Amino acid sequence: MIYFDTDYMAGAHPRILERLTETNLEQTAGYGNDAYTRHAEQLILQACGLPHGEVHFLVGGTQTNATVIDALLARHEGALAAETGHINVHESGAIEATGHKVLPLPSHQGKVRADEVEEYIRTFYADATCQHMVAPGMLYISQPTEYGTLYSKAELEHLHAVCQKAEIPLYIDGARLGYALASDEADFTLKDLAMLCDVFYIGGTKVGTLFGEAVVATRPGLLNHFFPLIKQHGALLAKGRLLGIQFETLFTDGLYLEMGAHAVRLAMKIKRAFRDKGYEVYMDSPTNQQFFRLENTQMDRLAREVSFEKWGTRGATHTVIRIVTSWATREEDVDRLISLL
Amino acid sequence: MIYFDTDYMAGAHPRILERLTETNLEQTAGYGNDAYTRHAEQLILQACGLPHGEVHFLVGGTQTNATVIDALLARHEGALAAETGHINVHESGAIEATGHKVLPLPSHQGKVRADEVEEYIRTFYADATCQHMVAPGMLYISQPTEYGTLYSKAELEHLHAVCQKAEIPLYIDGARLGYALASDEADFTLKDLAMLCDVFYIGGTKVGTLFGEAVVATRPGLLNHFFPLIKQHGALLAKGRLLGIQFETLFTDGLYLEMGAHAVRLAMKIKRAFRDKGYEVYMDSPTNQQFFRLENTQMDRLAREVSFEKWGTRGATHTVIRIVTSWATREEDVDRLISLL
Amino acid sequence: MIYFDTDYMAGAHPRILERLTETNLEQTAGYGNDAYTRHAEQLILQACGLPHGEVHFLVGGTQTNATVIDALLARHEGALAAETGHINVHESGAIEATGHKVLPLPSHQGKVRADEVEEYIRTFYADATCQHMVAPGMLYISQPTEYGTLYSKAELEHLHAVCQKAEIPLYIDGARLGYALASDEADFTLKDLAMLCDVFYIGGTKVGTLFGEAVVATRPGLLNHFFPLIKQHGALLAKGRLLGIQFETLFTDGLYLEMGAHAVRLAMKIKRAFRDKGYEVYMDSPTNQQFFRLENTQMDRLAREVSFEKWGTRGATHTVIRIVTSWATREEDVDRLISLL
């Protein structure tokens, strides 16, 4: 069986495990008060072009979203997000569990549109009863989205401008950011992205670490008293240096982008092969998640040797499937998949 | 500098890193749906003598306490705990953040007394206004306590009997359980402990893993719908097998107890040395945390070569310090410490 | 100026104020532990045909919804509701503030459809990732809806059957229930409604009391430990007898239905008049809220003498307005309104 279910099926990039092993018996202070963590912060801020930014390391994506959103919102505010956004669908109510409503916007292949965000905010404040409603206190987007699609630089600029006008922060969930940056269709760099939002996170779990997400606040004052909030949300790792060492490795010698490029190249190879062999590309994703619409008999045949996720049925005869590559995907497995089409 | 600050300063036991490295490029399903996790669960239930128990793996201690307590309590209930208990003091309000009050009980060197628990509950229900107060919905204790002290088997039996009579669960925070089990003064085994409470957790972070805590429900039905709660609390690890592999290793060939014994032996050696050299043992702990009362000049001299935690000042001239050993403490560092006394 | 903005603009039915005045200097125990409250409970259970039901009196609608929903849901569950439902739109996030997500369903003139509820639940449990999503733990509907529309008895039966099959409670927000029961189109009685759901509330604030809502649990065991939850939610009135006296009066000599009938008769008179004079009825509501689509010039003319709510613009030239009657609406004001059309 070869696996394309998701991008967190393997452990960590070997260089990360090597570094963890080399440093294993060193003794350092806990909770991120160590030199590895300091260094990782510097490397990230440098890569982002943010000399005055702040970096915080958390363990996982759901807890990162819940903690950041809790820090950014006042009690009467909610988070605008695509109705397909991870926080609205797949976090078991973690955002609501901290007291905040997710305010759903229409999803356009996973993306929100700046004009619709603007219109939502305009309509909200034009409503005489808006004090009885949940105020839009921030905008959440994911880059790439849960559907593998990308916001262009122009789209990010537009969203950021709308948020700045409304005086609400723009927060980008970068769980798979490495696969966005490495995409041929990405017309933005990490530095661009850092300039076009207020807070974002660089996902490690899906891009090469055992676990870990690096929250970047693009300027001071955005995430006040964030340390006790991280602890309160159960997102503080006792052996914090493990996060520092992993991200230090990711941001040394371009490893983060290198892993992203590997996964995207293989994903494009797969997309071309499916297309060439007459399969329907369901969503034209330029990143590491690919969606195809198959006849159920085709799908069942493929499933005998390939593991993947069924995204949803389409009528009685067809199903949309998701094929995901990662930094750990082997070219030989991709070739085997293609040979089975 | 030699370090005795705390028990989470090093990485993981080398055997754990070896296993993580060996399995690193395998692809498995996420969220604990893998064979390593299944196996680790079996090993733990076997070690606990709980054929009908349940095991859940979470990442860290604070999130484990918050998630378990949230699962055990109804909305109108709070958790009884020693006023020195970790949940009452050192979790940045994580329990209250999920809506529950910690109901403090007097602390006797970190321990609660069964008669005082019983009296609290009796008084509560005798109060005509008890509906306006937070009902005691569970009892939280830590074994060993935050002061390194131990509940004896008889004390656990008494506490358990009080809880059973009141029909509230007894939950044991075992962040340092390995150091309790290995103590000379422990008159209970892991199997005993498992029979004398409802839910407990076996801490990995402080006893040899990179991270991870194993929650054990001693029978079905105690932690209903726990999976989505784990996710909601941000305590679900995407690459769940990392927890499975680590605990599988801990519970193979007696590694967990072996590590506990190592740390306790060195702690006892240190205690004897301090005592022999005329220092005052502040708290007579039989586990890996030791507390001594030093003159400030003595303390300052020691601090030039030894790193430790200042537990609290005692008047203008003395300070209580904490010396902690762990599975990773080297005998040579202990000898060096002793030579400096 | 004559007022048709909403149904909570006047005080209470005069008979209620008389009763409050007569009993004013009596001394009774607080928090509903008084004979008036006991009697009101009996009268309501009798009117509902629920010998084994329970009644709890709370102060206002939003707090009632938040408290009941908090009592009915487990921590990992959310409340299904029409996306136009009061809890999803107009309660400033009170439901989310208690940790629960509102799961929006399509709104059909304010109503949900039983087949769509069923399909939602079916799809949810068919999803392999459903443990990562918020489970539908109850269904919330309002009768009449926020648009004045009514569920027929058959529709309630269907919704109830779907909920029973899914083993989730059906909760009916009856903030304006009196205006539903009095409608010509109501093919159900209060007793029918009580048989077709699990919990509902009989609204006082909008139907004749100064304030107050009577929560009815149709059988024991649905609202466990509800008293401390009421207190915790700030919904417990110290002078609880004020609620008892008001509801006692409402359910004596048919006052509740009499007030409902008065408001609905006048609302129908207004609807007929608008229709006869060629105005467009925007929503064909059979209860006390009426919606009309007016040209803006027409609307502005009317607004010189009549106070009403602008419901929403329809293009550049038209607006939908809402005209609301209540138990306190005077026939002469209705006639004056009609003469202005």
Added chain:
Amino acid sequence: MIYFDTDYMAGAHPRILERLTETNLEQTAGYGNDAYTRHAEQLILQACGLPHGEVHFLVGGTQTNATVIDALLARHEGALAAETGHINVHESGAIEATGHKVLPLPSHQGKVRADEVEEYIRTFYADATCQHMVAPGMLYISQPTEYGTLYSKAELEHLHAVCQKAEIPLYIDGARLGYALASDEADFTLKDLAMLCDVFYIGGTKVGTLFGEAVVATRPGLLNHFFPLIKQHGALLAKGRLLGIQFETLFTDGLYLEMGAHAVRLAMKIKRAFRDKGYEVYMDSPTNQQFFRLENTQMDRLAREVSFEKWGTRGATHTVIRIVTSWATREEDVDRLISLL
């Protein structure tokens, strides 16, 4: 039977019911957007000498405390309070239900001491692990306290100075404030009190209204976005004018102080009588709550004709009882009580 159980056993001062009756059929906008509410706000700010203050009317005490505390605290902060404080004991966990810990301080007959507050804060920030603990974000006191005792002006000044130095707000729960202001031992006026704290509330429920509490922010910017928070906490009254009319009446012609004086005069008369007849005054309260220590046989005899609260047993033979007067207490009942001693 004559009643001295508590101060919320009767309805409202007759003048209030008269005003509610006179205005009953008027139609006004909801939620406090009416002229009565505006006028009541002005009267209160005038009485407090706070031209730049803000007033908000809520329904009850527990919800007022929960809403104000939620508004004043950041997510990582808790509220300092006497361990006997209402928020720590008698609100069914309402503060924790909004996510905040109550940080208990020693109670000195219901009062906290400024030096102990200062020491708590100093110790907190001196602790190297304070980021892992709940930060003291405000101070809650009640005036009079739950034991009827009073803070002197000097004590308030000291507490306020400590809070200002620590840059945390001082919030005063004035559920029974009228009985404090009317006390012979009160060396402060309402204007003094308003100068010596940040936020306080003037209780109506226990001092003459049917219900209602007036929250006073002594300057702008303290209770940001308070309206949606009130709604979110279920504390917003639809017919808001009922609060306005009641407080307008309280603050017209000195009614509030007049009622306070009546209750305190009778309470002092009772205290003198108990003392003169050789009973032990358990707590020397200068306000409307009086505490006496009786032999159980004495108590049982008294209880045949007098209703009061048993405050707590003292050994096997004695009990402390509480006798409470209010604006509604009749002199003849007091005389009857005294004759029974």
